Amino acid sequence: MSQSEEEAAQQCVSCGIQVAGMNAARFKCPECGTNISRCAKCRKQSNLYECPDCGFRGP
Ligand SMILES: [Zn+2]
Ligand SMILES: [Zn+2]
Secondary structure: OOOOOOOOOOEEOOOOOEOOOOOOEEEEOOOOOOEEEEOHHHHHOOOOEEOOOOOOEEO
């Protein structure tokens, strides 16, 4: 029952706020598969995200 959920590190990749429990978009980096979260605000503003692992940037 301890499937480590990525609760600890759920931060918006654009602005850095905690997105746990928020209506955040979650997806994987198309380059390296790292989980990326982005808060609703940044999604609305269409901020670019940057993968913390490989530096991939996308809309
Ligand atoms: Zn944000
Ligand atoms: Zn990546």
